[in-house]
Amino acid sequence: MPRLLTGNRLETGDVLWWTGRDWSPLIRDAVAIGDEGDALIASLVAAERINDPALIDVTGTPGNWLPTTTRERVRASGPSVRADLARGSLSTDVI
Amino acid sequence: MYRYDQYDQAIVDARVAEFKDQVARRLRGEITEDQFKPLRLMNGLYLQLHAYMLRVAIPYGTLSGTQMRMLAHIARKYDRDYGHFTTRQNIQYNWIKLEQFADLLDDLSKVEMHAFQTSGNCIRNISSDQFAGAAADEVADPRPYAELLRQWSTLHPEFSFLPRKFKIAVIASDTDRAAIQLHDIGLQLRRNDAGELGFRVYVGGGMGRTPVIGSVVRDWIPVGQFLSYSEAILRVYNRHGRRDNIYKARIKILVNELGVEEFTAQVEAEWAELAPLGLDAPQAEYDRIIAQFAPPAFDLAAPDTLDLSDPDFAVWVKQNVHAHKAPGYAIATISLKPKRGIPGDASSAQMDAVADLAEKYAHDEIRVTHSQNLVLAHVKKADLYALWQGLDAVGLATPNLDLVSDIIACPGMDYCTLANARSIPIAQKIAAKFEDLETQRDIGELKIKVSGCINGCGHHHAGHIGILGVDKKGEEAYQLLLGGSGAEDTTLAKILGPGFDEDGIVVAVEKLIGFYRGARSGPQERFLDTYRRLGPAPFKEAVYG
Numbered sequence: 101m102p103r104l105l106t107g108n109r110l111e112t113g114d115v116l117w118w119t120g121r122d123w124s125p126l127i128r129d130a131v132a133i134g135d136e137g138d139a140l141i142a143s144l145v146a147a148e149r150i151n152d153p154a155l156i157d158v159t160g161t162p163g164n165w166l167p168t169t170t171r172e173r174v175r176a177s178g179p180s181v182r183a184d185l186a187r188g189s190l191s192t193d194v195i
Numbered sequence: 196m197y198r199y200d201q202y203d204q205a206i207v208d209a210r211v212a213e214f215k216d217q218v219a220r221r222l223r224g225e226i227t228e229d230q231f232k233p234l235r236l237m238n239g240l241y242l243q244l245h246a247y248m249l250r251v252a253i254p255y256g257t258l259s260g261t262q263m264r265m266l267a268h269i270a271r272k273y274d275r276d277y278g279h280f281t282t283r284q285n286i287q288y289n290w291i292k293l294e295q296f297a298d299l300l301d302d303l304s305k306v307e308m309h310a311f312q313t314s315g316n317c318i319r320n321i322s323s324d325q326f327a328g329a330a331a332d333e334v335a336d337p338r339p340y341a342e343l344l345r346q347w348s349t350l351h352p353e354f355s356f357l358p359r360k361f362k363i364a365v366i367a368s369d370t371d372r373a374a375i376q377l378h379d380i381g382l383q384l385r386r387n388d389a390g391e392l393g394f395r396v397y398v399g400g401g402m403g404r405t406p407v408i409g410s411v412v413r414d415w416i417p418v419g420q421f422l423s424y425s426e427a428i429l430r431v432y433n434r435h436g437r438r439d440n441i442y443k444a445r446i447k448i449l450v451n452e453l454g455v456e457e458f459t460a461q462v463e464a465e466w467a468e469l470a471p472l473g474l475d476a477p478q479a480e481y482d483r484i485i486a487q488f489a490p491p492a493f494d495l496a497a498p499d500t501l502d503l504s505d506p507d508f509a510v511w512v513k514q515n516v517h518a519h520k521a522p523g524y525a526i527a528t529i530s531l532k533p534k535r536g537i538p539g540d541a542s543s544a545q546m547d548a549v550a551d552l553a554e555k556y557a558h559d560e561i562r563v564t565h566s567q568n569l570v571l572a573h574v575k576k577a578d579l580y581a582l583w584q585g586l587d588a589v590g591l592a593t594p595n596l597d598l599v600s601d602i603i604a605c606p607g608m609d610y611c612t613l614a615n616a617r618s619i620p621i622a623q624k625i626a627a628k629f630e631d632l633e634t635q636r637d638i639g640e641l642k643i644k645v646s647g648c649i650n651g652c653g654h655h656h657a658g659h660i661g662i663l664g665v666d667k668k669g670e671e672a673y674q675l676l677l678g679g680s681g682a683e684d685t686t687l688a689k690i691l692g693p694g695f696d697e698d699g700i701v702v703a704v705e706k707l708i709g710f711y712r713g714a715r716s717g718p719q720e721r722f723l724d725t726y727r728r729l730g731p732a733p734f735k736e737a738v739y740g
């Protein structure tokens with residue numbers, strides 16, 4: 101099962117995904133992480149600019165990821181009860 | 196209302212300056228997240244599912260119009276235009292940015308507000324009766340004593356690192372609107388035959404993982420000595436409360452492990468040492484604070500009649516308005532549970548409107564209730580109609596207080612990192628099943644309370660119907676509990692049977708209510724009373740049979 105790297109930006113708290121080079125607030129920009137995941141997390145923890153970095157399980161294909169847990173789907177799309185605040189790349193309908 | 200003196204303001208200003216510096220150091224990378232996290236938590240700042248979440252303290256749930264307007268300003272400027280009023284009479288914002296936090300704290304401190312002691316293992320915001328100062332059945336306004344507790348507990352050096360969080364509630368009537376028996380300390384102000392005031396003291400109540408009803412450790416402590424007595428309770432807890440196991444760290448576990456008698460004996464021994472030391476506030480300080488809670492100058496000529504010819508207004512009055520101790524006045528509750536709304540949420544425009552209406556019609560005072568509603572406590576009956584129209588214009592005139600759609604729900608998995616399941620959609624779906632107001636009124640008083648995990652922030656243990664979100668192999672699932680109450684007849688709800696999925700729990704609640712309507716002895720018998728009379732078996736049969 102593909103895994104994505106996610107975390108929250110220190111300055112804003114924004115939910116972010118790792119795109120291979122940088123961070124994006126849109127899950128569709130994320131790349132699947134291979135064996136390098138743990139090393140990436142270790143470097144992020146050391147750099148101290150991304151809070152709570154974690155690898156999460158997803159299904160789907162690049163550009164079309166869907167986290168497997170409700171919690172991560174909520175993080176990716178926004179509160180299920182506020183469709184007006186959805187993050188754009190993923191509708192709250194998927195929750 | 197209480198206004199800060201120079202000491203209160205100096206304490207807040209110093210703390211704000213200190214935390215602003217800590218934030219700046221974190222943003223510059225001079226301290227690590229591990230070092231920073233406990234500091235931000237002490238200042239009410241959590242990291243939640245979507246962003247930072249800020250909890251602002253509203254002492255004993257009382258606010259002025261100016262303060263409410265500032266809460267609206269904060270929602271508009273630093274958040275996404277809304278806030279969430281909580282079961283602890285506070286407000287939470289869900290989309291706060293650390294880089295703007297210093298400005299936010301400055302804004303808050305301009306109106307004598309702050310966010311410290313809204314998290315962490317300290318004495319949290321003191322809660323109280325939302326009808327304080329207005330209820331006919333109170334012996335005195337409980338808030339001066341809540342304010343004394345606030346001052347005593349603010350940055351109390353000995354009690355800043357307790358084994359666990361500590362919550363105190365104060366009321367002054369036999370009717371309990373603040374769930375005092377479910378607090379670490381619950382204080383009930385009473386008057387004895389000689390006309391003196393004193394407190395009955397409950398200790399060791401709480402919800403969460405291990406719900407416990409508080410025990411009376413003292414039936415009478417004179418008001419003049421309640422601070423040193425509280426100090427004695429906290430000392431015994433601080434000394435012997437378990438720090439080895441977070442799940443056993445609350446005072447309720449200590450009281451249970453020692454037994455009430457032994458616990459009480461230790462408190463009394465500690466108090467015998469403390470009482471002579473002069474820790475209690477001098478009478479002049481009591482007088483200063485009590486004077487600030489003096490009731491507004493009520494208009495003795497205010498007419499005591501109401502024109503109820505508008506049927507919609509009449510329904511709202513019947514459901515949301517309570518008797519006031521002064522003739523010609525009334526207490527109005529503003530429901531934050533509108534149709535299809537989110538329990539406890541208010542937009543900045545709504546907060547502004549409530550501030551305006553409070554200034555115009557309610558002596559500039561607003562209260563937050565533990566049921567996540569707002570109260571205007573001193574409204575002239577003659578102004579109620581205009582108030583109602585003003586509320587209706589901003590979607591705040593829902594006449595559903597204490598009815599099936601007046602549901603408490605914690606943020607749940609829509610916002611909270613600790614959640615197992617979502618709470619808000621469950622509340623919305625249940626409310627939608629009973630949208631028709633006539634049906635709601637026919638069902639009568641029914642308190643449904645939903646928590647997204649075992650921590651119980653949504654008071655599910657105290658629900659006539661309690662719903663608890665659990666994780667069932669990665670899926671959201673819900674347990675059903677019945678028979679709880681957070682009032683003077685406090686009881687803990689009991690699990691009825693196996694859990695449900697999201698749709699199943701809504702159907703189960705419908706079945707329970709359907710059964711109740713057929714089984715009640717008459718329209719006056721509440722759901723809770725029918726449950727108490729018949730016991731769980733027939734309810735279980737109705738749901739699972």
Ligand code: HEM
Binds near residue numbers: 605
């Ligand atoms: C950031 C979101 C929140 C977090 C992390 C959180 C965390 C917790 C935890 C861990 C407990 C259990 C404490 C214990 O048993 O020792 C608890 C209890 C509680 N929380 Fe929250 N909570 C949150 C939001 C809320 C909200 C929004 C409300 C009000 C709607 C609330 C009101 C309460 C109440 C009333 C209790 C029960 C107190 C007791 O155990 O006696 N909390 N919370």
Ligand code: SF4
Binds near residue numbers: 606646649651
């Ligand atoms: S009960 Fe659980 S899910 Fe709900 S707010 Fe509290 S910690 Fe979060």
